[in-house]
Amino acid sequence: MNNTKKHHFNADHYKNREVALLTQHGKESVLSPILKEKIGCIVTRVKGYDTDLLGTFTRDIPRAGTQIEAARKKARIGMDLSGLKLGLASEGSFGPDPFTGMLPWNVEVLIWIDNEYGIEISAVAQGKTNLVNLLTTSWEETEAFAKTAGFPQHHLIVRPEGENDPRIRKGIAEWTDLQAAFTWALEQSQNKQAFIETDMRAHANPTRMENIRVAAEELAKKLSCLCPACGTPGYSIIERLAGLPCERCGQPTHEIRAEVHGCCKCTHRVTIERSDRQYADPGHCDSCNP
Structure with missing residues (x-):
């Protein structure tokens, strides 16, 4: 006999429920429409906390813990700030692809926390990305690099001297701004070189935002699938x-x-x-x- 307690979930359980999303990089633009359409919830953007304090892709603030731990912490902070019982967060990571180790790869994790029922559901999407960089003294090389990286739709970051220089200009999205940042970097650099890289923050990188969208589709699918034994959302592989x-x-x-x-x-x-x-x-x- 199965004595598992059956929860009172149904297809509309999350309809019109608010879920806290702590973000300062525009992730609500892809998460909100999908989750609203698929499960009916209302994604509420939470402000009041600088998520860069949890880690940056520009290496100035390292991320503490694993990717899923960072996402969980972000979701919990959003829930605490908003007072909501539902929390949502996204966390990305970048590295070599798992097949050849030669291509840049993006893994996006979404986490959904339901305090009322004590459940945590995650979804993952991954794929090729445009994480690239260039160390150069040439504006012509910079122009060619920017075009290859998908600029200006994909924003760029510029530093003087090298990849770990603390002087930095982020979110460059115009050719005039890129040229000005390039000139600034050369002037600031003792080796007369500029380090240019793709900006991997979600709002600055459509390729990454697409992976977040795919993860949101997977999350919605999981949330819509109820356990046949206890009725809890998140029944999946x-x-x-x-x-x-x-x-x-x-x-x-x-x-x-x-x-x-x-x-x-x-x-x-x-x-x-x-x-x-x-x-x-x-x-x-x-x-x-x-």
Whole structure:
């Protein structure tokens, strides 16, 4: 017998409910329409706290803890400042792609906290980005770099001398401002070089904002899916199991054979075997293709 307590959730549970979003980088512009359409909630932007204190992409303030911990802290601060029982936050990270290690990669995490029911639901989106930089003495090189980086739609940052110089100009979105910042950097620099990089803050980077939008779609999907055992939102894939057998020798491979769906509140779990394929290509088998 399943004694799991059934919560009184339904498809309209979050309709017209306010959720706190602490941001100073315009993330509400993509989060609000999606969550309003999909689950009916009202994203309320919370002010009164400088989120740059939690870490910056320009390396002047390092982020403390993991990406999900930073998102959780941001959501909690927004909830505390607003007095709301629902909190939402986004946190991004950048690094090399997980496949070749050669391309710049963006991972966006969204977290949803419901204090009333004691649940936390997260969603992730990731993909290629335009995290690039240039150290130069040439305006012609700067122009070419800016065009490649998607400027002026994607904003730029300029420093004198190198990537860790504390003197900085952010949010450059006009060619005249870029040229002025470039000239300023050369004048300030002992080595007569300017360091130019893409501004990865959400409002300054449409490529990153698109990943946030995709994460919001995934979050809305999770919030709309209720646990069949207890009725809590957030029922989703929590684990993928490797071991799809090789088509040639039958040995288990690293290919996914099943997905585990689970609840973020109770212990309900269901393992669903892969239906699109029964066997893995021998090229992915350690025995057939060591």
